[in-house]
Amino acid sequence: MPPLYRLDHIAQRYAGREVLQVPALQVAAGERLGLTGPNGSGKSTLLRILGFLEAPASGRLEFLGRPVSGAAWPLRRQAVLLDQSPYLLRRSVFGNVAYGLAVRGEGEQRRRVAEALELVGLEPDRFVGRSWRALSGGEARRVALAARLVLRPKALLLDEPTANLDAESAARILEALRLARERWGCAIITASHDDPWLEALIDRKIKLLHGHLVGNDT
Known part of the structure; x- marks a missing residue:
């Protein structure tokens, strides 16, 4: 398998x-990879390239053994990014969590939304009808993560997912990512300055x- x-x-x-400038890098299916380095080191740029949100200026990018040309729209169904300010x-x-499913015309929205909310530690009965305005900062970040998890992507990309979060929300996000990988085998590629949190999640890290x-730790 490529x-x-x-x-x-x-x-x-x-x-x-x-x-x-990345001379060579491979990420395995289902791998949990950490990106470290100071602000301005290129972590966010790399995540955007991996999420097919921008095309590299040069070089070759392959996804599942196939070359990627440009910012490939169809592949955005398989790699999703949670940025620092979702x-x-x-x-x-x-409506937020189901949006991606609706755009893709996928069914079982209520069941899958409830499943995604449970993954991030938000009780569906309490939260499905709540307005976006009524969410705390930590709850909003977890809803944004649920909106990505509900798509069951092959790659979940996260840029400082615990920035400015309380300890409970950070722990809930960590557990949600572990469960997502366990259930669906998605790769998780995370840039974070929160070293203890990151070390609890990843298999390998690059700087x-x-x-x-x-x-490039192996």
């Missing part, structure tokens, strides 16, 4: 300035510095 991702001399440039739609919790891959 790796989930294979990167070969991937580079990204903004306004002519190189911000990322956006919630101005609707109920159910970026000034856009360059400087550490």
Whole structure:
């Protein structure tokens, strides 16, 4: 079986300035990979490339053994990103979590929304009808994660998922990610400065510095 991702001399440039250079990297299906490094090291850029939200300036990117050309829209069904400030739609919790399923025309929305909310530690009976305005910061982050988990992607990408969260919400997110991998085999690629939290989640980590891959723990 081919790796989930294979990167070969991937580079990204903004306004002519190189911000990322990854000579080689492979991520296995179902792997839990941590990205470390200071702010501005290229972690978020790498996550956006892996989420097919932007195309690299040069190099070869493969997903499940097939080359990826550009920011490939169809592949966004299989790799989803939870960024540092996730956006919630101005609707109920159910409407937020079910949105991706509705866009894709998938059924069993109520059952799958309830399952996703339970994964992130939010009781469906209490939360499905709640407005996005009535959520705390930690609850909103967990709803945003549930909206990704409900899609059962092959790759779940997270950018500082515990930033500014209370300890309970951070623990709930950790457990949800563990369960998602256990149930659906999705790969989890996470950038975080929260070292103890990250170490409790990952199988392996890589380090970026000034856009360059400087550490690759196996």
